[in-house]
Amino acid sequence: MRPRDGSEEEELLNKLSRYCRYWTDLWSDDSSDIAKRTEIGPMRYTEEPPRFAMLLDLLEVFSFEVTELTGILRWxxxxxxxxxxxxxxxxxxxxIFERTRNNCQTLTAKGSSLVLTGPSRAILLMDPTEFEIELRVKGTSPSEDKILSAEAFGYNGTAQRHRCGSLRSMMLSGARSTLEFNYAHIPVALEATISVRITGGLTGFCGKFIAHTASIKEDVILLDSGEEMVAISHDGAIDFCRSVVALEGNGGVLTVSVHARQSGDENIICAYKHFIPELTF
Structure with missing residues (x-):
């Protein structure tokens, strides 16, 4: 996804390009390729907890929504x-979001939230975190693709800790779009990994699976199949778009709910389950 030399697209990538050079100079010897995916997954200590453990702050990402198009772009x-x-x-x-040119997400003026696919593990706030955004709008050919948003920004968890425990929003304005980033700084938190398996009953249904915590009731969308059937594997497991949620470690309660219906039926069946963490250290 590299722009043509001297093009307007290249100018829009300036901030992101400067960040890439900074990261390469600082971390390439230790972390190799800048595009390398994290190899640390969730549930690392489920079977064998570490000898020393403590609760640290985590960042929960709720949504990224394109709230406005400017310049040459139209819905x-x-x-x-x-x-x-x-x-x-x-x-x-x-x-947090990852799609190839052959697997685009269509956004409209009334449906402009990105379907998030991560994070694959909880986001630690021990040191400042760094976000990268490179979103493009598909054209009739690769040469006609346009930059939607190209940003690099940081979040300093130490400096922002006084604002933790509530829903926050950040507006990211560029030459062609404005993105609204909704998040929460969760203090002394746990990483919850969620999976659902069908053990009986009907398997053909449309569904929306949601998680939220007691203190911040904003929904984390695990899966929303829309008008399509929920994909279920041969062993009954449902493949969520997202499966990791940050949960308050001190008195936190995680609620997982499902809203299901048969295709073409307006009757929605709702069910939920509360989970209370048990700390053993």
Whole structure:
């Protein structure tokens, strides 16, 4: 996804290009390729907890929404590219949104939220985190693709800790779009990894799976199949778009809910389950 030399697209990538040069100079000897995906996954200590453990702050990402188009772009748009974040665990990319040009998401003026696909593990706030955004609008050919948003910015968890425990928004304005980033700084938090398996009953249904915590009731969308059937594997497992949620470690309660219906039926069946963490250290 490199722009043509001297083009307007290259100018729009200036901020992101400067960040890439900074990261390469600082971390390439330790972390190799700037595009390397984090190799640290969730549930690392489920079977064998570490000898020493403590609760640290985590960042929960709720949504990225394109709230405005400016310049040459008009609705609807077919979007591809990436949004990723780096923390001090390994400095590699933890993808929040990732789509190839052949797998775009169509956004409209009334439906402009990106379907997030991460993070693949919790985002640690021990040191400042760094976000990268490179989103493009698909054209009739690769040479006609246009930059939607190209940003690099940081979040300093130490400096912002006085604002933790509530929903926050950040507006990211560029030459062609404005993105609204909704997030929360979760203090002394745990990483919850969620999976659902069908053990009986009907398997053909449309569904929306949601998680939220007691203190911040903003929804984390794990999966929203829309008008399509929920994909279920041969062993009954549902493949979520997202599966990791940050949860308050001190008195936190995680609620997982499902809103399901048969295709073409307006009757929605709702069910939910509360989970309370048990700390053993």
């Amino acid at each position: 609807p748009i077919d979007v591809f590219g990436l949004i990723s974040v780096r923390d001090s665990l390994d400095r590699n990319r933890n993808y």
